[in-house]
Amino acid sequence: MIIHISDQMDQQGYDLLEKTLTRLSIGFTSVTTQRQQYYVCIPKEPFDIRVIGNLSGVLDVHRVSDPFKLVSSQWKTGRSAIDLGNDVLISDRDFSLMAGPCSIESEKQITAVADFLLSQGIRIMRGGVFKPRSSPYAFRGLGLEGLKLFHGICRTKGIKIVTEVMQVAETEQMAPYVDIFQVGARNSQNFNLLDALGSMDVPVLLKRGISGTIEELLQSAEYIFSKGNEKILLCERGIRTFEPAYRNTFDINAISILKEKSHLPVIADPSHGIGLRKHVGNITMAAFVAGADGAIVEIHPEPERAFSDGQQTLDFNEFSCLHKKIRHLKEAFRK
Amino acid sequence: MIIHISDQMDQQGYDLLEKTLTRLSIGFTSVTTQRQQYYVCIPKEPFDIRVIGNLSGVLDVHRVSDPFKLVSSQWKTGRSAIDLGNDVLISDRDFSLMAGPCSIESEKQITAVADFLLSQGIRIMRGGVFKPRSSPYAFRGLGLEGLKLFHGICRTKGIKIVTEVMQVAETEQMAPYVDIFQVGARNSQNFNLLDALGSMDVPVLLKRGISGTIEELLQSAEYIFSKGNEKILLCERGIRTFEPAYRNTFDINAISILKEKSHLPVIADPSHGIGLRKHVGNITMAAFVAGADGAIVEIHPEPERAFSDGQQTLDFNEFSCLHKKIRHLKEAFRK
């Protein structure tokens, strides 16, 4: 059950509400986000919901049978949007494309990508500076200095930044230079990191775990939301299966189902979702028509020379072609 | 290596070819299909391919490094099409929709579906009369009598039939009443059935195994082709994964990759691919934009009363909406 609280609620109202909940033996968690205040309750027994709904200061009350609550569409039927400022908005079916290299490598590389994105009318650039790598001996990214460089160049061009954060200790120092924090697949159930991001006012792009279920992804989003941060993007990036013909199995079903089950925007990551450059475009288009609200695509001026993930990275020309096709699809869908 | 033989090749030519192959210690399989004649060879050592190419009666020779040969696009770069007669053709990107109930139930049901399909301009109807069921106590279909009923009605209306064949013993008796034989996921590696269908002149829609790899699907297609039947449709119907939120994981990656690796048409089965009625439309559209050449969709006048698979079956209205969206997508893609 979600109780939506008016911002006019006074202390007396809170007291009465909590007393009522206690009397009904209903456990509750008070959640205050950037936007609203809620009480999340998990009642053990059925009761007349109007007892709560009629209290002063209560805007509305919804039963939510899903195990996840605040991120469920059972409670909020409208679609949530994420406003990044400067007219950059991620909203329902607008299909925001975010693109950039797997790893930030140099000033020259950042500039080349950023200028290309501007030429395409794209306003969000991805790029990793802290890289999770299976081997401790692999390149692990340029770190905070790389982020500052990335941020410096993009800010002047009006481009927003999405980059991966790997640990609690880095959230605060990264925050001034980041527009969207990305939580990677390996950290999808790093609950301490989710808690930390929940207490910040920076949007979070949350990737599904390597073999995470759809419900686990939504529960992880619930961690962030219930700590106070409503600005969450759900990201499908492919799951691990038995099939050796590609890197991951992009779960197109998950796109459609996440849109049904949650009010949060759903973003596709086709680059990791198939892992093969020549097929990234097809998967991006498929995600769009299945309901995705955006996609995050790996591009690089010279994929063959990329520090990481070159085999799944588009060059500028390939991305332009894809972008054009997406525009045609958008038109078709407006009909 | 595939050697493509001219239909002008005389006995002397065959003798010389086989003698040459033997001299080079190259094992070979002679394949005669409805359309052409080939020699499939698996050479153990490299040799000068022109030795073969220059022989009289040899149209062309191609190296094929894939483990599957005749179905590989390494050999045949153009796309294969399936002509069902009466102007019903399944060809590249034309996105043939095939629709109908999971199980054939009655004359009334067949007529209702067939008339609806005609009203939609759709010329291929699916319907099962032999049903593979996990439990021996479940409904197993109306059998051959059901097929004759199905065929009788559709023939008069100009509608082609696709239906599942489960065993070798039934292929001959079913053939007169069938336009496309469907091989189900559980029989995807029933090699005797594949051999039997390879020696018939009826198109085969071959489903991927429940957790079959893409390569296994293409090898199974190779069984059919190498026995003489070129008329094969590859069908992606979802794979089995850990995710409990839906029935199968529709493998959108496989659509794109099958189109790359083979010249055969690729058909999507979104109904089994997600197993949830409200999402079937999205998956169908995704399959189209990812490159599929058609889709086979479960529909029923009253899905709630279907003998089987009702939860993943569209009603006529839902299907009409989907069909309309597909037409819009086709237009967008023509640009």
Added chain:
Amino acid sequence: MIIHISDQMDQQGYDLLEKTLTRLSIGFTSVTTQRQQYYVCIPKEPFDIRVIGNLSGVLDVHRVSDPFKLVSSQWKTGRSAIDLGNDVLISDRDFSLMAGPCSIESEKQITAVADFLLSQGIRIMRGGVFKPRSSPYAFRGLGLEGLKLFHGICRTKGIKIVTEVMQVAETEQMAPYVDIFQVGARNSQNFNLLDALGSMDVPVLLKRGISGTIEELLQSAEYIFSKGNEKILLCERGIRTFEPAYRNTFDINAISILKEKSHLPVIADPSHGIGLRKHVGNITMAAFVAGADGAIVEIHPEPERAFSDGQQTLDFNEFSCLHKKIRHLKEAFRK
């Protein structure tokens, strides 16, 4: 619900039983096996089971909530054993070892293996003559002639034969030369083959599907049992997962759970279960302590020269070591 019928039941008894079931709107299937007669019923509504239990000629009645019925331990709590004649018995925890090559290759090979088995006191030899192969161009076995050779040698030595049957058309001709029919993983849901084997009086070793669930395996066994053949061995042979370090993931959990859920003997196939020669022994022992009633192990006089599966095949020395360890474990378990 399983109704167990006395062999003294007369026609009047049958009439009364079926009339009673019909009156109670209970659907039923009459099953007569080599051993007993049963009625399998799937009641739609609860009723007083004593109404049936008190009928003359009814030995006992059991509710079975499992989706599989005759193979369920909810009905039969004692363990089923398979008597192959000549004092060769597969029974609870006796851990029958069956061993032999993947493929029957020659008289010399059969004799070498059979003599080795005799020296080890092992009485069941495996060997394939019809081989399911992913590629149509691979070696597909010596066929019926190979089987006759295999049978001829083993019969004189008092060794029983287990071999794979791939299609209905071959069951009758193979039967005189076979002691146990093996159904391979790819045919685990070939329902026509299961039906055919259900109507024969030859034991069946039924392998789990490549990614078949435990319930599906038991349902497939139900097919065989409900057609009249009680002599079934359930075989765990590894499932397909994401892990690339070995061939299949041997499901040790399944061994323990199959023993709980069914009264049928459970056999391990460690050779396919891990696919790596040096680990086959460990997996065999693990299967034993987890509850398996036997194991089927690939051995060959010269694994490096085996026609197929050499990488997972033990030589005679390796098998002897394993056999000795198994004997020690058996002693430990008798304490």
Added chain:
Amino acid sequence: MIIHISDQMDQQGYDLLEKTLTRLSIGFTSVTTQRQQYYVCIPKEPFDIRVIGNLSGVLDVHRVSDPFKLVSSQWKTGRSAIDLGNDVLISDRDFSLMAGPCSIESEKQITAVADFLLSQGIRIMRGGVFKPRSSPYAFRGLGLEGLKLFHGICRTKGIKIVTEVMQVAETEQMAPYVDIFQVGARNSQNFNLLDALGSMDVPVLLKRGISGTIEELLQSAEYIFSKGNEKILLCERGIRTFEPAYRNTFDINAISILKEKSHLPVIADPSHGIGLRKHVGNITMAAFVAGADGAIVEIHPEPERAFSDGQQTLDFNEFSCLHKKIRHLKEAFRK
């Protein structure tokens, strides 16, 4: 390549070694652990290994083709053991049992379990105080205060403690109260946590990821080792598959293969590996015979009342029976 350095190596020796490596264009990482000093090198081209081996202060040099290096058995063929002090040692095939509740709940519960373990001669107790939970609203453990309570009781009884650590920020404050840090499946690729634990002198029990590969587990262990902590236990706890009959698929193959590929001790977690109380014993025994060096088992005075994981937790009587069987198996293996 692993270069093992003598503790007699002087500055001149280091200089010469690094100069030689640089001259040969070999990248290197210097690793100093509690026990030894190593250089880990990843040469790009083949070279004469004796050039390094002959340098003064170099104990030995080994080529390691595995992607993981210091944890590979290609370098160190003897088995590593973990000495916890007070005669508590985890070593090859000694099969150390560690047992205790999923969650630490109360002084009474800790005491009951600890006393029971002592009566069984078991010296390592597991118990969680920081619990990773899918839902933010679930019980998350008693935290640091719970750990102090746990530690206080166990210390006086001579029992060692294994408990999960979830984040870098807690490693320092937990360390004084912990004998073995457990890294949970969800943190198996939390590289920052692995780095932090690598710089401590506390043994680490590292669980395989929910669908982590064997190689990824070993790479994660390499993170810890390469930061200086050699005291690592590898833990197989079941992987996520399609099978719904149990919680996870215990990967018995992984036990056997980890023992082959690494010199580190391998521990089984049968409780999570199957998730069903009545089968935990069978899986534990299977893990032993497949080569495991120990097992970590969930037990509770009253599993039905456990705060978490009750369905997979043994009571004292069940554990005693299992312990007795393990002793019999150990005897059998000594023969």
